[in-house]
Amino acid sequence: MAITLTCPSCGNQITQVTRSSQILVCPACNTTSFLQDGKLEDIGKSAVLTDTPSIFQIGRTFRHKDWRFSPVGRVRYDYGDGWWDEWFVRSDNGKESWVSVDEGEIAIETLVQDKLNVPAYESLKIGSVLNINRIRMTVIEMNTATMIGAQGELPFRAVPGEKYNYIDLLGPKRASFTIEYQTGGIECYRGVWIDPFEISEV
Ligand SMILES: [Zn+2]
Known part of the structure; x- marks a missing residue:
């Protein structure tokens, strides 16, 4: 309600x-x-996020294959050479996920609920290989994100200007895994990289 x-x-x-x-x-x-x-x-x-064209809109419904979802909020992070958007989305069944959009690259991820033992940010580099639940994944990006803007609703306290380190990993079948080294602790997100052309509005 x-x-x-x-x-x-x-x-x-x-x-x-x-x-x-x-x-x-x-x-x-x-x-x-x-x-x-x-x-x-x-x-x-918050910075105004609605002035740039976007594949997604809050309150509308989109589809990727059989999965239907509606964006309820987004947060924008700067990584030095540009920015990307994380869309907080809800499925028809109420399940919450994140759709990250960085230029043409789109990944759908959900928060990993169980605690995973991941290495410290400083101990990793691009090309490092991690075994995550027995799946070999390679570090493809590591950087510092600064929260620069938000829109709609978000499930965590996102403060403009706040920074954290993150790494993105890539596994078999375009599997994605993100580790965020937040002030309050480490959060992991698991998902998949998808083809933006497979997204359509419902
Ligand atoms: Zn107001």
């Missing part, structure tokens, strides 16, 4: 659509707010 909240910055009414949301970005003034005990707390202005 949708809940309506008031933007602490401009008083605009914001509708929360996902129960797990912790961050809501006001569509009127782009203030990023943290949701706690049913109230919104202003944690800073």
Whole structure:
């Protein structure tokens, strides 16, 4: 059931659509707010993300093969030489995933719930091979991400300007794996790289 909240910055009414949301970005003034005990707390202005063309739109429904999903929020990270968007999406059955879009590259990933033992960021380099659940995966990218903007709703506290290190790995059959070295701990996401042409709007 949708809940309506008031933007602490401009008083605009914001509708929360996902129960797990912790961050809501006001569509009127782009203030990023943290949701706690049913109230919104202003944690800073977000960059405007809606001025660039995008394959996805919040509130619409898209399809990849048999999987239908609707974006409810996105967060944009700068990695020095550019930026990428992480779309927080919900399936028809309520399952939550992330669709990352970096220029033409798209990966669909979900948060790994069990704790995995992964090496420290500093001990890895491009080309390092890790065994993740007995699957050999190769480090293809490692960098520092800076949160520069958000839109819609997000399930974690994303603060504009916050930085973290991450590595992207590639495995057999275009398997993707991402390790984020966040201040609060390490988070892993597992998924697959897909062909952007396999995505269509429903
Ligand atoms: Zn507002």
